[in-house]
Amino acid sequence: MRADAQRNAEKLRTAAAELFQERGLTVPLKEIARRAGVSHGTLYNLFGTREALIDEVVANLAADRLDETAEHALALQDAWEGFAYYVTRVCELQATGPAVADVVSGRYPASECLMLICTRVHGAATQIIQRAQLAGAVRPDFTVEDLLLFFGTNTLLARATTDTAPQAWRRQVLYLLDGLSTKAAQEPLPVAPLTQHQMYDALGKLAGMQ
């Protein structure tokens, strides 16, 4: 690889990271090229597809923070505290960076890196929920699919309110948390839980609503 190509790739990575953060993974590629100060032809030449660019950029953008959040949640003694922290913090990450949101939503299944992160999130969430359920803190009918779907809608809400009421999503999170405590559960849910496949299908479509 020639030196100028390497420089351009770096400029594109930087611009992509910024724009992914600001506006989500669906930001037009030409705009990334524009911000990087190169032609969009160069972007296609160096990366080929949006997925490739995502793969190179998004790991540092989201994966670390999501992993940290899960670790911290499990480190908390109280299972409910851990659960509440995890839900709130993930929603907070989504609210502050649309990129994280798109990552959690599992959009762009063509991106291996993203799928990997998504699977990790799924696993961590499962663990955190189960711990809280075993401790009798979270209602037993709540599933990880429910949580990931909530993350999906939380993203959209956060994005819609970011300008005028940037904390609005917190209210919805707090209502949900109060509804998930075993104390609150009025009766078992009469609606079947979603399968993983149903959830991923829905998340993909939700994410399509940028």
Add this chain to the structure above:
Amino acid sequence: MRADAQRNAEKLRTAAAELFQERGLTVPLKEIARRAGVSHGTLYNLFGTREALIDEVVANLAADRLDETAEHALALQDAWEGFAYYVTRVCELQATGPAVADVVSGRYPASECLMLICTRVHGAATQIIQRAQLAGAVRPDFTVEDLLLFFGTNTLLARATTDTAPQAWRRQVLYLLDGLSTKAAQEPLPVAPLTQHQMYDALGKLAGMQ
């Protein structure tokens, strides 16, 4: 108005009603014309704007059902029952017809008819919430803005799950309801409620995410 123009207008109204129901108020106008079997030029000639078409079509589509729902909710003796019924039923209407969803979301403020319906929904929801709060059934920090925002995200969720898990939205509604009962409220919300303006701004953006 010439006879053929009248016929065409009728065909367009019918097609619009169908497509609005199936796919929401943002369906491409050219597709409406296609289904009606006329040129899109005719549509523009007869109605001019999407809003005009909405005005002529949507009232019967959504307003009646929303009004009925509110009436029925207030007719129920138990304030909590009424509240739960209202929330569930509006979400159900949204799930079964994207048109209702867009109406509740207050999209297209240019449409007088829509704004009117939206205001009526706002009023009815306020009444139903207040009654339940006065009865001590619903937590006092819950606001009508919270509910309408929830409706906004519920639409998107319902639309995303309609193919593979058409009842999925019910689970989220039930969690919310359990979280809204005074029994569940763990502590007052530490986040300020939204103003009406903030909510309408957010709803507009949420609706933009078809």
Add this chain to the structure above:
DNA sequence: ACTCTTCTTGACCTCGTGGTCAACTTGCTC
């Protein structure tokens, strides 16, 4: 049946996406 007004049509325009490629420029090696 003829005319005149109204209405319809579909080609065309702008915009904003994703994506390609021939012609040009530039870095690297000898």
Add this chain to the structure above:
DNA sequence: GAGCAAGTTGACCACGAGGTCAAGAAGAGT
């Protein structure tokens, strides 16, 4: 510094959205 491979550019294509309008078709009145 000359030549060549590597990289860059921006015009160009397709597509689908909203929207316009001159030309032609078709009601309606006489």
